[in-house]
Amino acid sequence: MTAPAAAPPRSYRVIARVPEAPDTATIVLEPVRSALPPFAPGQFAMVYAFGVGDIPLSVSGIDGDRLTHTVRNVGAISAALHGLEAGATVGVRGPFGTGWELPSAAGRDLLVVAGGIGLAPLRPLVRAALAAPPEYGRPNVLIGSRTPRDLLYVPETRAWGRSARVLVTVDRPDDRWNGEVGVVTTLLDRADFDPTTAAAFICGPEPMIRATAAELVHRGTDPDRIAVSLERTMHCAIGHCGHCQLGPLLLCRDGPVVTWTAARALLLVREL
Amino acid sequence: MTPLQRGFLGALPPGHRDRLAAFARDVSIPAGTRIFEEGGSADRFWIIRSGGAALDVHVPGRRPAVVETLGEGDLLGWSWLFEPYRWHLGARARSTLLAAEFDAGRVRAACAQDPAFGLAVTHGVAAVIARRLAATRARLLDLYAPPGTDTGGTAG
Known part of the structure; x- marks a missing residue:
């Protein structure tokens, strides 16, 4: 609705x-x-x-x-x-706008990949998925952050680790950080999922989305089963003003969640 | 699928993979061990079976700065393949590391003797370097830094 x-x-x-x-x-x-x-x-x-x-x-x-x-x-x-x-x-x-199509992932391994504040729109999705575990395959939550201080919802994401594989990496560790260091795509090797059948949900900076989705496609994930949340300058939120236009899409109405099939070509066009 | 089958080794053609694997010996490296020092002789390399390692850079007067972490299936060390065979970074075991260890000199000699094997190994190592270069460039962009526009928190 x-x-x-x-x-x-x-x-x-x-x-x-x-x-x-x-x-x-x-x-x-x-x-x-x-x-x-x-x-x-x-x-x-x-x-x-x-x-x-x-x-x-x-x-x-x-x-x-x-x-x-x-x-x-x-x-x-x-x-x-x-x-x-x-x-x-x-x-x-x-x-x-559009939301994450969690029901379409029933029976599949779940891969949630968040970069920075991109975890915010994914949190309700993870909560919903973990509240109904028998409906889905193995849940994975991969989180990338600039620094340890920028990590969001730390107590909650730790708690997710009891029922999901939660992997966290930072770009810039501080002296106390003992976790992973590197881009979020490196966590894909540590995740527990079958890329050929999994459903993926990605939100973060667009270069991070592109790199993650491209890597998943390379591993055999169907682009139709990769959902990404895109950001443009939204103004009216009802598809009238055109501020959030991305090619044929008005992201406030047709997005922000779209499939990688729809987004892939658009994100490669300069000045779109 | 084991870590050795899916990571660096898994990307090699099967025949060359088996040949390289024949050079391996299993080692266990305790957590906290400094595996190699920046600038040291790159006479060995490892493929991680389990555990994790941190690559770091020496910063005078400070703790070594960790630039990347590696885990199961990852190649630890590539400086052994290129002259002057000196480590570009340091490495420390973040946890107990079970790994396949290779004598770099023997592998280099095998690469020189059999150009097809050498090309496969070089391609494999180059692919690892390319991925790490791309990751480093992505981090240079500082993608998670505050944007210059007032877009709050929608969709990231």
Whole structure:
């Protein structure tokens, strides 16, 4: 389900704020009066910091009417949202865009690959998959991060390790880091999955998505079973303004989650 | 499939794989052991069966800076194939390492004697170097650094 065009924002109250990394925080929102229609993992909301503006934010958690978003402080609007404390109110529109098609992965090994804050939209997918383990094959979660301090949801990802193969690597270790160092694609060798039948879900910087998807295809994964979440500058969120156009796709409406079959050629075109 | 069948060795054609494997001897390297030093003589190399190793660079006055970690099936060491046969990086065992160890001089001699075998081994090592070069370039891009635009957190 997606939101109707030009629907007004609903008021949501911040009921919790969790610092995740030096520039990143997770906020949990609860509707002040009526809730928006249910969000699916992978979909996004337009979250409005009153008096500043709105930006698209993927849901990083879905709990009944409550929405969870993870915000990285990279500009005026995200700074305003990042700094919100419990009790503050925001405007929210949504749900928008396409979500992860988890049911289509039933019976297959799962491979979730996240780079940086790309773990945020994948978290609800992992939660849903681990809540229904008999439906899926071997679950794998591969996480790449810039530094150990930038890792998100550390207690939760550790807990995932009880029922999934969770592998973490960083680009720049500090003196205390004793884990893996290197790009996230190197973790594919350590994952426990059959590439010829697995379903993959990838989110992160586009060069990381391209490298990971290309490696999976090289190993025999069907591009139709590789789902990627793409980011462009989303503005209206309802497919009118064209800010998020990627070739024939309007990513706010046709994405952000698309198959690698649809994305592959588009990401190789310069200035698209 | 064993680590030796899928990693570096697994990428070699079967005949050449078996020939290279015949040079191997099994070793166990305790966790924390310095396996080789940057600039040292590259007279051996390893293919990791289990455990992990960290490649590092000597930084005066600091702990060695880890630049990459290796695990099951990975080739540990390629400087042995190219003159001046000196290690470009250092390596330390992150955990107890079970590995196939190779005498670099014997393998180089076999490569020189049998050009087809030498080409296969060189292609295999070159593929490893190419992957590590691509990974290094990707990290140079600092992809996870804060972007210059206000796009918050959608889709990454």
